[in-house]
Amino acid sequence: MRTSQIAPPPRLLMGPGPISADPRVLRAMSASLLGQFDPAMTALMTETQGLYREVFRTRNEATLLIDGTSRAGIEAVLVSLLEPGDKVLVPIFGRFGHLLVEIAERCGAEVHTLETEWGQVFPASAIEDAVRTVRPKLLAVVQGDTSTTMNQPLEELGAIAAKHGALLYTDATASLGGNDLYVDEWRIDAATAGLQKCLAGPSGSSPLTLSDRAVEVIGARRHVEAGIADGTAGRGTRIRSNYFDLAMILDYWGEQRLNHHTEATSMLYAARECASLLVEEGMDAAVARHRLHGAAMAAGIEGLGLTLFGDQTHRMHNVLAVTIPDGIDADAARAAMLDDFGIEIGTSFGPLHGKVWRIGTMGYNARRDAVLLTLAALEQVLRAGGVDVVTGGGVGAAREHYEGAGEGASDGAGQVGAAGQEGAADGAAAAVAGAAR
Amino acid sequence: MRTSQIAPPPRLLMGPGPISADPRVLRAMSASLLGQFDPAMTALMTETQGLYREVFRTRNEATLLIDGTSRAGIEAVLVSLLEPGDKVLVPIFGRFGHLLVEIAERCGAEVHTLETEWGQVFPASAIEDAVRTVRPKLLAVVQGDTSTTMNQPLEELGAIAAKHGALLYTDATASLGGNDLYVDEWRIDAATAGLQKCLAGPSGSSPLTLSDRAVEVIGARRHVEAGIADGTAGRGTRIRSNYFDLAMILDYWGEQRLNHHTEATSMLYAARECASLLVEEGMDAAVARHRLHGAAMAAGIEGLGLTLFGDQTHRMHNVLAVTIPDGIDADAARAAMLDDFGIEIGTSFGPLHGKVWRIGTMGYNARRDAVLLTLAALEQVLRAGGVDVVTGGGVGAAREHYEGAGEGASDGAGQVGAAGQEGAADGAAAAVAGAAR
Structure with a gap:
């Protein structure tokens, strides 16, 4: 008997963890x-x-x-x-x-x-x-x-x-x-x-x-x-x-x-x-990176016309919950994300079961490309599932967030950039560094 | 701060486990x-x-x-x-x-x-x-x-x-x-x-x-x-x-x-x-391989003039204990094995502490080259430590054991070869296959 080499399919894990x-x-x-x-x-x-x-x-x-x-x-x-x-x-x-x-x-x-x-x-x-x-x-x-x-x-x-x-x-x-x-x-x-x-x-x-x-x-x-x-x-x-x-x-x-x-x-x-x-990145910079990409994802989700769940002033930077829109088959949508785009988003437990999806931006996947890919795929899946999404609204809002953060705007991400990236000359450099990881 | 890549030194782990x-x-x-x-x-x-x-x-x-x-x-x-x-x-x-x-x-x-x-x-x-x-x-x-x-x-x-x-x-x-x-x-x-x-x-x-x-x-x-x-x-x-x-x-x-x-x-x-x-090797073949290389190591240890510890008819195939010869500094000898040859052998616990070393031949290291290298290095270390070892006795006895096993001799290893290697034409083929892994 000969067993094959281990060959997991490529996945972008954007759920509540484990992540890629x-x-x-x-x-x-x-x-x-x-x-x-x-x-x-x-x-x-x-x-x-x-x-x-x-x-x-x-x-x-x-x-x-x-x-x-x-x-x-x-x-x-x-x-x-x-x-x-x-x-x-x-x-x-x-x-x-x-x-x-x-x-x-x-x-x-x-x-x-x-x-x-x-x-x-x-x-x-x-x-x-x-x-x-x-x-x-x-x-x-x-x-x-x-x-x-x-x-x-x-x-x-x-x-x-x-x-x-x-x-x-x-x-x-x-x-x-x-x-x-x-x-x-x-x-x-x-x-x-x-x-x-x-x-x-x-x-x-x-x-x-x-x-x-x-x-x-x-x-x-x-x-x-x-x-x-x-x-x-x-x-x-x-x-x-x-x-x-x-x-x-x-x-x-x-x-x-x-x-x-x-x-x-x-x-x-x-x-x-x-x-x-x-430690190489610096703990402040790592937290700032999570704050930046988490906020970009949140902006994108809202840009698609969806609603975030829970007290947003006390949300972790690295994961959000989004209310599942009416009419869509929630499990089929998650399956389409996985099967068609190789992206995993999360389901939920207990009182939130069937009510929200959970989307993470953490660790290696607290990255600009991971955020934008997820939003792009989600838009397609939601539309196919009959949800009236804002065309281009997710990626657009996330991009805007990154630009705002990059320009040192006075929102959270901008502050993060400046505070988080040790030795960075300005917020823009910080945001770029964060996005590049 | 930049930390270096992980770079463990090369080791041949021939103790009681973990092994390489x-x-x-x-x-x-x-x-x-x-x-x-x-x-x-x-x-x-x-x-x-x-x-x-x-x-x-x-x-x-x-x-x-x-x-x-x-x-x-x-x-x-x-x-x-x-x-x-x-x-x-x-x-x-x-x-x-x-x-x-x-x-x-x-x-x-x-x-x-x-x-x-x-x-x-x-x-x-x-x-x-x-x-x-x-x-x-x-x-x-x-x-x-x-x-x-x-x-x-x-x-x-x-x-x-x-x-x-x-x-x-x-x-x-x-x-x-x-x-x-x-x-x-x-x-x-x-x-x-x-x-x-x-x-x-x-x-x-x-x-x-x-x-x-x-x-x-x-x-x-x-x-x-x-x-x-x-x-x-x-x-x-x-x-x-x-x-x-x-x-x-x-x-x-x-x-x-x-x-x-x-x-x-x-x-x-x-x-x-x-x-x-x-499972690819076959469970019988894997057991036979451990029996072969364990017995070769035991033969080599005795060939050096050392004494095995415990009831040898009930010893595991994959690890043996050898009585530490009189006069040698046991810890210095183990350190020399590690520092000069990159080979780890084991110390002992409880009533056997300071009395025996434990040498494993298991998993990936149940291999002919691992056995012979260990015996060759041990001979050098023992001699340097003042022990009156048989020159070439360890490697020689192990080699003889492999040859005996390969010739389908009626000792344990020979039987193992014949029984263990599925589809092998004779004991020799089995021993070769076992040694080659």
Whole structure:
């Protein structure tokens, strides 16, 4: 029996993620493997930790990768921080808030929630009120929830958590790299991500950072694995998972290099390359790029005569939801985008199922050509589906947005250009640089 | 800031794993990504499941990948099968038996063990006696434990487990592909693996298969995730992990395609390619190749005047342990192998720490040139370290072994050649084919 080579069809992935990976990341995964404790390997791990400190904007020593998808990072943090009976507060504004609840419940925590309508975020005061009432050990909140495209402001939450003796955890899977996240400045105790959104990589590695306070809480539950025990007595309640035991994983990534899992070397290479790309570009420039192309896509969608969903002042830069126009067969339209144009856009979950499509502009696909191609194809598909679209309205409005941004106009994208591109002489240069990636 | 391209130094990884991946697997990971529910993606998932059925020699519908390293697969099986208070029996003959114990304990199970000296395996009768006494829900046993290089015979354990109403799980991470494993014939209810040993890939994906009985036990604990709930009421005790909840993961890989994690696409590509390589070669031929090159390495080690560790009649084909000769600085010798020759051999854990080195011949490195290079370099390093080695004895003995095998001699390798290479006219052709890979 002879199987054929792997040959996935070419796709422009413009959904809520995964998105098309940067070719540099894909190539990095072809590098030959190293042994786990080879000095070249441990040096690469150390380098990768340093790069992620820049991505997370933190000085946290405890910055590392979990070998699994983004939800592996989430579970590692929750199961390591939460003991059965601990109180956790989760403000829910989309599917991934529900995910935090359900993982925390499985950890045996006492979970309290706060809910808002899909398409909205919480004012900090509402969260503070709930923290004051519940007095949780952990405040766990999603930063960007792709299910609604909303970006929960976190700036004030760290101080609120600290004031009431709680730790703050955020799931930044969908937002990191495309939206501001200042782990240290915002006093976030734990943050996790994935590679498959603004980091321009494949799913399968979850970057994570922990404050000293979080490390202390986890360290109070340190138990060295039986098979390699060093005689140190275990402390505190044993963490319910071995794979996600951050106390052991910290020993593995730390100076002790205590054996735990066998590091997923190719995914480490990918994660390292994702962070390199962002750090080379500069975090401000990367956020500016996502803001520029996200705004251009939004302008294009409105230019076609469609309506954006949710509170646009709190939307993530990298993904939008568009109300599916009346009369069109939504699934057939998505299928036509994929089959005829090779472009994937996203469907939706829960209360938004069948009501909106989700369109991403993130990572490698936060690019001018990707935005314009998507709008051009969408116009054709909508028209064929019987929707009364504005001819040329999508591409036209996006182009106008880029020109406005390029001319240093006083809209968001223009500011972004000027602020984001380090050393750029003016907004125009910044916009060009952003569009060229 | 500009970071350099990733450039790991060239290494011939001849330790207990990870080993150097097959270049075809590394190339597969560079393929462009697909969306999660793209028909091209789901077709690839389905194809991969079929390939792993051949690798595991099973017709189990429930054959899939866990997105994590090999211990992620272990934890997924244990946390999904075991409820708090359930009895599990673990025969321990090395480090990875201890790992099963500790993961099962963290699942809240009541763990019973059976221990034997490192370097030995259990007779089936000893395990049956313990099963009869303990009456466990699950008998969990490592097949090949790299810490001791032993390969526990499993042939009779499925019938024993079934007779006493237990399920049988085996961790085949280190053995699969290089040693016989017949999941259906041996009545194994759950088996897990990793890619980084005989499968010739990188760590980071864990192939797994479940019998209908195991699926039934897991299905009795099915709870659809809150964020995507379909109105189905949950059943039984909720599984303690979301990430490792096999009931949900079965829904994700099954016809329902219920969203769970975002599949680690590049690792799926790798896993698919690993299985393709084995299936193209034929499972019997792959086992024969590991037997041939493992035996050649063992002959070479003895030819140098060194002593093998453990019960050689129950050693895995793909890894051996060699007693570190008196007088040599063991760490300096391993460092010299790596620094001067680019060859990695393994150190050891627990009771064997400092007593043996472990040398693997597996996956892509179960090759004649890899064996002979390793022996040639080892001779130099041992001599420089003051050991009185037989000049040319390692390479010579290995060569002789290959010639003997090629001539269809009645030793193990010769039989392997004849039995293993489908359609080969004689043992010589088989040995040549095996050596040529």
